[in-house]
Each structure stands twice: as structure tokens, then as C-alpha cells.
Amino acid sequence: MSVTAAGGFVAAGGAVGIKPGGAADLAVVATADGRAVPAAGVFTDNLAAAAAVRVSQAHLGATGGRAAAVVLSSGNANAATGRAGQDAVEALCRCVAGEMGTAPEEVLACQTGLIGVPFPIDAVVPRVPAVVAARAAGEAAGVAAASAIMTTDTVRKEAVARATGIGGARCTVGGMAKGAAMLAPNMATMLAVLTTDAAADPATLQRVLAAAVGPSFNAMTVDGCTSTNDTVLLLASGAAGPIPEAVLAGAVGEVCASLSEQMAADAEGATKLVHIRVTGAASDGEAHRAARKVADSLLVKCSLNGEDPYWGRVVSELGSAGVAFDLDRVTVRYGGVAVCARGVAAVHDAVAVAAHMKGRTIELACDLGMGDGNGAVTTTDLGHGYLDENRTTS
Amino acid sequence: MSVTAAGGFVAAGGAVGIKPGGAADLAVVATADGRAVPAAGVFTDNLAAAAAVRVSQAHLGATGGRAAAVVLSSGNANAATGRAGQDAVEALCRCVAGEMGTAPEEVLACQTGLIGVPFPIDAVVPRVPAVVAARAAGEAAGVAAASAIMTTDTVRKEAVARATGIGGARCTVGGMAKGAAMLAPNMATMLAVLTTDAAADPATLQRVLAAAVGPSFNAMTVDGCTSTNDTVLLLASGAAGPIPEAVLAGAVGEVCASLSEQMAADAEGATKLVHIRVTGAASDGEAHRAARKVADSLLVKCSLNGEDPYWGRVVSELGSAGVAFDLDRVTVRYGGVAVCARGVAAVHDAVAVAAHMKGRTIELACDLGMGDGNGAVTTTDLGHGYLDENRTTS
Numbered sequence: 001m002s003v004t005a006a007g008g009f010v011a012a013g014g015a016v017g018i019k020p021g022g023a024a025d026l027a028v029v030a031t032a033d034g035r036a037v038p039a040a041g042v043f044t045d046n047l048a049a050a051a052a053v054r055v056s057q058a059h060l061g062a063t064g065g066r067a068a069a070v071v072l073s074s075g076n077a078n079a080a081t082g083r084a085g086q087d088a089v090e091a092l093c094r095c096v097a098g099e100m101g102t103a104p105e106e107v108l109a110c111q112t113g114l115i116g117v118p119f120p121i122d123a124v125v126p127r128v129p130a131v132v133a134a135r136a137a138g139e140a141a142g143v144a145a146a147s148a149i150m151t152t153d154t155v156r157k158e159a160v161a162r163a164t165g166i167g168g169a170r171c172t173v174g175g176m177a178k179g180a181a182m183l184a185p186n187m188a189t190m191l192a193v194l195t196t197d198a199a200a201d202p203a204t205l206q207r208v209l210a211a212a213v214g215p216s217f218n219a220m221t222v223d224g225c226t227s228t229n230d231t232v233l234l235l236a237s238g239a240a241g242p243i244p245e246a247v248l249a250g251a252v253g254e255v256c257a258s259l260s261e262q263m264a265a266d267a268e269g270a271t272k273l274v275h276i277r278v279t280g281a282a283s284d285g286e287a288h289r290a291a292r293k294v295a296d297s298l299l300v301k302c303s304l305n306g307e308d309p310y311w312g313r314v315v316s317e318l319g320s321a322g323v324a325f326d327l328d329r330v331t332v333r334y335g336g337v338a339v340c341a342r343g344v345a346a347v348h349d350a351v352a353v354a355a356h357m358k359g360r361t362i363e364l365a366c367d368l369g370m371g372d373g374n375g376a377v378t379t380t381d382l383g384h385g386y387l388d389e390n391r392t393t394s
Numbered sequence: 395m396s397v398t399a400a401g402g403f404v405a406a407g408g409a410v411g412i413k414p415g416g417a418a419d420l421a422v423v424a425t426a427d428g429r430a431v432p433a434a435g436v437f438t439d440n441l442a443a444a445a446a447v448r449v450s451q452a453h454l455g456a457t458g459g460r461a462a463a464v465v466l467s468s469g470n471a472n473a474a475t476g477r478a479g480q481d482a483v484e485a486l487c488r489c490v491a492g493e494m495g496t497a498p499e500e501v502l503a504c505q506t507g508l509i510g511v512p513f514p515i516d517a518v519v520p521r522v523p524a525v526v527a528a529r530a531a532g533e534a535a536g537v538a539a540a541s542a543i544m545t546t547d548t549v550r551k552e553a554v555a556r557a558t559g560i561g562g563a564r565c566t567v568g569g570m571a572k573g574a575a576m577l578a579p580n581m582a583t584m585l586a587v588l589t590t591d592a593a594a595d596p597a598t599l600q601r602v603l604a605a606a607v608g609p610s611f612n613a614m615t616v617d618g619c620t621s622t623n624d625t626v627l628l629l630a631s632g633a634a635g636p637i638p639e640a641v642l643a644g645a646v647g648e649v650c651a652s653l654s655e656q657m658a659a660d661a662e663g664a665t666k667l668v669h670i671r672v673t674g675a676a677s678d679g680e681a682h683r684a685a686r687k688v689a690d691s692l693l694v695k696c697s698l699n700g701e702d703p704y705w706g707r708v709v710s711e712l713g714s715a716g717v718a719f720d721l722d723r724v725t726v727r728y729g730g731v732a733v734c735a736r737g738v739a740a741v742h743d744a745v746a747v748a749a750h751m752k753g754r755t756i757e758l759a760c761d762l763g764m765g766d767g768n769g770a771v772t773t774t775d776l777g778h779g780y781l782d783e784n785r786t787t788s
Contacts, residue, residue, distance in 0.1 A: 044714075045714070046710060046713040046714040047713040047714070047719040047720075047721070048709045048710055048712065048713025048714070048719070048721045048724075048737075049713070077706070079706065079709075079710070080705075080706055080709050080721060080734065080737055080738055080739070081738055081739075082722070082736070082737060082738040084738075114706060115704075115706025115707065115709065115710060116704075116705060116706040116709070116734065116738070116739050117706075117739070118739070223692040223693060224691075224692065225691060225692065225693050225707075225710065225711070225714075226710070226714040227710065228706075228709075228710045228713065297619060298617040298619065298692070298776075298780075298784075299617060299619050299784055302780075302781055302784035302785050303784070303785070303786070305781065305785055306784075306785025306786035307786075308785065308786040310508075310509075310510075310786075311474075311510060312471070312473065312474060312508060312509025312510040312511075312622075313509065313619075315442045315473075315474050315509065315510070315622075316440060316442055316473070316509060316619065316620070316621065316622045317619070318442065319440040319441040319442025319443070319622065320438075320439070320440040320441070320442070320619075320620040325441040325442070326441075327441070327442045327474060328476070330442075340474065340510065342476070343442075343474055343476060344474055344475055344476040344478075344510070345474070345475075345510050345511070345512070382692075382781065383781070384778055384781060386692075386696075387696055387699065387776065387777070387778055387781070390692075390693055390696035390697070390700075391696050391697070391699055391700025391702065392697070392700035392701075392702040392704075
């Protein structure tokens with residue numbers, strides 16, 4: 001169970017003709033009673049943001065942070081599609097709202113797929129009501145929704161966390177997601193929808209969601225590309241009553257961390273899941289920036305693919321990350337074994353390092369020796385599969 | 395002829411045992427009479443800069459911008475090698491200076507190769523004098539030097555430009571280079587040495603060189619990595635007498651442009667040479683930043699390799715480049731044909747675009763419609779060959 005795990009939510013997934021061949025390409029997550037509930041969103045900061053991003057932001061603004069449903073479609077990003085693209089999303093929202101008996105502004109939208117291709121709204125609209133009408137509670141409905149947003153994903157991404165406060169108050173947070181950064185060839189974007197039965201106001205939800213996205217989705221980079229469509233949404237039904245914010249934050253953070261880890265693990269063409277940790281930076285911000293510089297390095301990614309613990313490329317990236325840096329203080333470890341200490345090659349157990357590099361998960365830790373700043377980023381290697389997947393869109 | 399084209403310079407290349415198998419790995423460029431002449435340098439801004447970079451900067455500082463020779467070695471970057479690495483470069487400079495009868499501070503150094511490997515200075519020193527002693531004027535000597543700095547380069551990179559001022563004053567500028575960004579597996583870095591017979595003071599040379607590096611070496615990106623060893627040097631013998639600064643600048647610019655284009659064209663694993671031009675940015679700086687963001691995009695590089703004119707990835711990169719941007723004003727052209735106009739797909743001659751994409755050189759032009767800022771970057775596609783070259787250092 002994912003988005004239907006928390007009380008008060010229903011879901012559905014089906015085909016509306018965006019993808020060829022009748023594949024599932026539309027999902028709906030909605031409140032069981034059709035009423036709008038507090039909602040929050042974190043969106044791409046790409047200035048070429050897709051129509052769905054702009055419409056969802058506008059709708060959350062118009063309602064003061066409330067939503068009754070989220071409609072998600074795959075197979076067309078509906079980005080760089082101008083005014084017609086915007087109109088298409090509004091039409092999609094009206095269509096869902098009409099079936100549910102709610103206001104169009106209370107429907108949020110997420111889309112993923114190719115950029116710059118007109119969205120076939122006229123063909124899609126007649127088929128949407130049947131999918132929405134099939135919405136239901138329970139595990140099967142959650143699976144149907146999570147399946148309908150898959151594109152080149154090889155597995156569904158779902159997560160559930162339950163938390164209990166000191167006084168015994170409980171809440172459930174469920175979520176589903178697709179993609180991994182702008183990884184896939186035809187279907188860009190990472191999308192995630194989370195639901196909870198906790199009672200919380202929109203401002204609290206926004207705070208909790210923004211805090212959870214930082215160390216999870218925003219700490220994952222596959223190719224360094226910021227999609228036009230990236231969206232993370234959180235809706236709260238209130239069915240389980242109020243819960244301390246810290247408890248809710250813990251559960252939301254857990255779900256976001258699980259979903260982002262699942263995305264990186266499913267990154268196409270990748271053979272390694274890599275955790276890059278930077279400690280000893282001048283600040284947490286600098287640690288994060290340095291970790292991301294290493295993670296996004298083509299040369300480091302190639303070395304990881306080749307299982308080569310070539311730390312020279314790592315220190316070179318750290319040195320050009322734009323953070324406080326003194327090579328003489330740098331330590332680099334693979335799997336806990338220091339291969340570079342005080343900026344020069346360290347005598348080490350090469351057999352242990354080689355064994356670690358052969359594993360599916362690689363731990364790369366860098367200590368800058370400059371301060372107390374810590375940061376971590378999850379990434380992947382760069383393999384031939386990535387190139388094959390991304391060479392052409394056809 | 396390259397570094398020996400300008401009067402007053404000699405060169406040599408040979409093997410001193412850094413590379414295995416007796417391959418040429420040491421080059422020297424020196425003044426014919428052994429006297430120090432005005433010199434200037436532009437160096438990597440990587441804070442993990444190699445020993446040779448630090449030593450060359452210190453020597454230029456100590457002499458007030460004068461040098462009698464440049465010693466270049468390939469096969470070991472001598473970066474992240476600590477105090478011992480620094481001592482090794484100083485020893486190399488002393489060795490060259492001793493053979494030439496000049497001061498060690500009047501010798502500059504450039505090195506390229508693997509990072510983090512101790513430099514075998516004790517084995518190298520005894521073999522340096524013979525190479526230095528073989529220095530000579532003329533084309534063969536220039537070729538020997540340019541060959542000795544090749545690593546995974548498939549061709550030598552040399553260029554010569556001649557310029558004449560209004561009053562008839564003439565000057566020659568010659569240069570040699572190796573590498574292309576941090577492209578190669580074992581041998582990182584781009585190095586370039588330019589010589590001229592113009593008479594110019596160090597400050598003028600520094601101004602001219604810095605201005606030339608901007609639109610050439612700094613406008614080329616293969617993998618976005620800033621090497622620990624990148625160095626461009628310019629020495630002026632004065633043999634041809636004074637020349638207006640603008641005339642010298644033109645010739646230096648021409649040589650830098652030619653060498654950088656040769657590097658990009660020889661980038662390993664690349665099948666395309668790509669000129670990315672951004673116009674209509676809010677400023678030249680923003681245009682350059684946007685062009686570089688597109689050039690360094692893994693997804694754009696993959697599309698270029700696949701000969702796919704997928705402009706959606708281009709606008710997505712432009713939108714996340716951190717520059718003033720309004721999707722509704724954006725035009726994207728491949729080979730002069732607009733595939734995106736006003737931020738949406740443009741009706742275009744798909745056959746003409748497909749033919750352009752199949753060529754060795756691709757012209758990708760983006761107009762942001764925001765102002766008068768222009769910028770250009772030369773890059774390559776990302777192919778399987780790059781991965782194969784860079785997976786392991788062994």
C-alpha cells in the first residue's frame with residue numbers, strides 16, 4: 001500500500017491514450033469523500049517549468065493550500081507547449097473535478113514524458129472520467145496508481161511509514177514516485193505524491209515537506225539535470241487527528257528517503273548506487289555543494305562504473321567545487337578505507353577497497369578538515385546503458 | 395612549426411622514464427640565448443592545483459613575469475603529492491636551469507598525467523640534461539616538443555599566426571598544446587605553451603593572454619571538469635621588436651582559438667564537434683553561462699551522440715542555468731533551422747535538420763530574447779568511447 005495506506009484516500013490508475021498501445025498512463029489520488037484537504041507542494045525551480053507545475057502552483061495559491069485530488073499522467077511532459085499546454089492541464093483538472101464534484105482549483109496535476117510535444121488533450125478528456133470513477137481505497141488501487149506513473153522505471157516505487165507520538169497519537173504517511181532525476185529517455189522527471197491521515201494545516205505541511213525533500217530527493221542526483229516537471233506533493237486527510245509536527249516530519253522524511261533511494265537504485269544504465277558523504281566542510285551548505293560536485297562529475301561516474309577507486313578525480317572535483325578547501329587536510333575513503341590522507345596517497349588495504357568497489361553499493365566519504373559541515377548525496381555510476389537509453393527519443 | 399616558429403626560441407622533446415616503455419615524456423621550450431624574457435601564465439583555478447602550477451605561479455611572481463624556459467612532462471600529474479611533489483618540480487626546474495645556465499626561478503613547469511601518484515624525480519633527473527642539451531631551432535624541434543607532451547591525443551596540436559601592424563611592424567605567435575579538458579583516462583589536463591617574437595612587457599603579455607584564453611580554452615568544455623594542472627603560458631623574445639598590443643592580441647587569440655578547436659576535435663570517444671551559441675541573453679556573462687550549462691548537460695550530450703535534435707533538453711538546461719529566462723521568448727536552431735520558436739515546437743524542415751545532425755560538426759544556436767548578451771562554447775557529444783577511455787586508469 002502506498003498512497004492509499006493513510007486513511008481517507010482513494011486512488012486509481014488506467015489508460016487514456018497518451019502512451020501508444022493502451023499502456024496505463026493516468027493516475028488519480030483523491031480524498032475518499034471528495035472534499036479538499038490541506039496540501040503542500042515542492043516544485044522544480046527550472047524556469048522552463050512545465051504547464052502542470054505552473055497550474056498546480058496556481059491552484060495551491062488560489063485555495064490557500066488545499067486539494068481534493070491529484071491527477072498524474074505519463075507519456076508527455078507537456079512542457080514547452082505554450083498557452084495550449086496550460087489550457088490542456090486546466091481541462092484535465094476540470095475533467096477530474098467534474099467527475100468528483102469538486103472545484104477545478106482543488107485538483108493538482110503532475111505530468112512526465114517528452115518535452116515540446118503538444119499534449120493530446122482532446123483525445124484524452126473523454127477517457128478520463130472512467131479512470132476517476134474507478135477510484136477506490138485499499139492496496140490494489142494504490143498499486144494501480146503507482147503503476148500508471150511508471151515510465152522506463154523497472155519497478156514501482158512505494159513507501160509507507162507509521163509514527164506514534166508520545167501521547168499515543170498515531171499517523172500514517174504513504175507515498176508513490178516515478179523516475180530518477182532526468183534519467184529516462186522519453187519520460188523525464190521525478191514525481192512523488194504523499195498522503196497522510198494526520199491533521200495538519202497547509203503551512204505545517206509545507207514546512208514538513210520542504211524539510212523532508214532536502215535530504216532525500218534534493219540529495220539525489222543521477223545526471224545533474226533539473227527537470228521541467230519535478231514535483232512532490234503532500235495531502236493530509238486529518239482522519240487520524242492531530243499529531244506533533246516532529247512526529248509527522250519524521251514519517252514524511254522516512255517516506256521521502258525511501259522513495260528517493262528506490263529511484264536511485266532503479267536508475268537506468270546504472271550498475272552502482274553511490275552514497276557520497278562530505279564531512280569537515282566549512283558549513284553544511286558547502287558540504288552538500290562539494291558532495292554534489294563529486295556526484296555530478298562525468299569522470300568520477302566513469303571511475304565508479306569501472307570500479308576504479310581513482311581518488312585523484314575526487315580531490316580534483318572537491319578543489320573546484322567553490323568551497324573552502326585545503327588539499328593538505330583532505331581524506332578520501334572508499335568503504336571506510338582511507339585511500340588519500342592529508343591530500344596524498346595513503347597506504348591502504350587495496351584488496352578490501354577492490355572488494356568494496358565490486359559491490360552494488362559504494363560508500364565514498366570525503367573529509368575536508370575545514371570545519372563541522374556535513375552533507376550527503378546519493379548518485380549512480382555512468383554506464384553504457386545510460387547512453388543507450390538517452391541517445392534518441394525515438 | 396609551432397613553438398619554434400617565432401624567432402628567439404628553441405625546443406626539444408625526449409624520454410626521461412616517466413611513461414613506461416621509453417615513450418617521449420619531456421619537452422622543453424627555451425629562449426635561444428638562455429636569457430629570461432617577459433612571460434605570462436593563466437592557470438587552473440582548481441584549489442587542488444598541482445605542484446607544477448604552484449611552482450610556476452611562484453616563479454613568475456619571483457621574477458616579476460620573466461622566464462627563460464618551460465619544462466613540460468607527461469605521464470604523471472604530480473598533483474595531490476604533497477611537499478614531495480613540490481620539491482620534485484623545483485628539482486626539475488633546477489636541473490633544466492643548470493643545463494641552460496639560468497636561474498631555477500626562470501624555469502616554468504607544466505605536468506600532466508595521473509593524480510595522486512608520487513613523481514619519480516630521482517629516476518628522471520639524470521635523464522633531463524640530455525633532452526635539454528638537444529634543444530634546437532626549427533620545425534623538427536617544435537615537432538619533437540609537441541609530440542612529447544601528447545598523451546592520449548591522437549594528433550599533435552600546433553598553430554602559428556603572423557600579424558602585421560599598420561606601420562609594417564610584424565610578429566609571429568606559435569603554440570603547442572595537449573589534451574582537451576580532463577578528457578583522457580590516465581593523462582588529465584590541457585597544457586599550452588605559446589611563444590612570440592614580439593617585444594612586450596609582462597603586464598601586456600598577461601593582459602593579452604588572459605583576453606585570448608576567455609573565448610578559446612575557457613569556451614571549450616568536454617566534460618565540465620576543471621583539471622588540477624591546466625596551464626597556458628606565453629613567452630615573448632622581443633626579436634621582432636615592438637608591435638601594437640591589438641595586433642599581438644589578434645595573433646595570440648588566433649593561436650589560442652586554433653589550439654582549442656584542435657583539442658575539441660580530438661576529444662576521445664567523441665563523434666561530434668559542437669558549437670553552442672547563445673544570443674539574446676541579459677548579458678555576455680549570462681550567455682556564456684547558459685551555453686556552458688547546455689554544453690555540460692549529460693542528456694544534451696547523449697542526444698548529440700544519437701543525432702537527435704531533441705530541443706526539449708536544451709530549453710530545460712537553459713531554464714535551469716540561473717540566467718534571466720522567459721520560455722515564451724526562446725528560439726532553438728540546429729544548423730540554422732529553428733526547431734523551437736517562442737518556446738514551442740516550430741514547423742521546420744526535418745530533413746534538413748536530420749542531415750545537419752549527421753555531420754561531424756553541429757551548430758546549436760539558442761536565442762533567449764532577453765537582451766544583447768552573446769556567448770559561445772565548443773563541446774563534444776558523449777559516446778561509448780568516452781566511457782571506455784575513462785572507466786579505469788589501469
